[in-house]
Amino acid sequence: MKKDIQIPQVKDVHVAVVQEEHIEYKTKDWNAYIVNNTDKDLETVLIVSQGYTDTKMTPPMRHTISKLPARSYAKIEYLQEQVLELNNTFKVTFFEGNQMFDKSYLFRKNTINTKALQTIPLMQLKGVLVK
Template sequence: MKKDIKIPQVKNVHVAVVQEQHLEYKTQDWNAYIINNSDNDLETVLIVSRGYNDKKLTPVMRHTIAKLPARSYAKIEYLQEKVLELNNEFKITYFEDNQMFDKTYVFRQNTINENALQTIPLMQLKGVLVK
C-alpha cells in the first residue's frame, strides 16, 4: 500500500540560512528561511526542525505558515552559533494545488559559515542554500 502513495518531487522550494545584522543588538545573526521560487502559492506549510550529531540533539521546533505566496520567502527561525556545529535538518511539508509535497533539507555540521556564503535567489542576501 505504501508504494501506491505518490508524493511528487519538490522543485523550486529551498531552505537558506542567511547572516543578517540584528539592528537592536548590533550583532550578526544566522536566520533560516524558506524560499518559494515557484509560480504557485504554497499552503499550510509545516516545518519541523532540529539539530543533531552523534552526541547531541536539540529539541524539535515546529512552525506553520498558512500561505507562502509565489516568488517569496519567510523566516523560519534564528540559529544560535552553537547549533551551527550540528547537522541542521528542516522537514517541510506543504500543499500546492491540493497536492501534498514533502522534503527534508539538511545543512551538514559546520557547513553554515562565512566562507560558504553565496547570493540567495529572490532575497539578494548572502547565505548558505540547500536545494
C-alpha cells in the same frame, strides 16, 4: 498499495540560512528562511527543525506558515552559533493546490559559515542554500 502512492518531487522550494545584521543588538545573526521560487502559492507549510550529532540533539522546533505566496520567502527561525556546530535538518511539508509535498533539507555540521555564502534567489542576500 504502496505502489499506488505517488510522492511528487519538490522543485524550487529551498531552505536558506542567511547572516543578517541585527540593528538593535549590533550583532550578525544567522536566520533560516524558506524560499518559494515557484509560480504557485504554498499553503499550510509545516516545518520541523532539529539539530543533532551522534552525542547531542536539540529539541524539535515546529513552525507553521499558513500561506507562502509565489516567488517569496519567510523567516523560519533564528539559529544560535552553538547550533551551527550540529547537523541541522528542516523537514518541510506543504500543499500546492490539493497535492501534498514533503522534503527534508540538511545542513551538515559546520557548513553554515561565512566562507560558504552565496546569493540566495529572490532574497538578494548572501547565505547558505540547500536545494
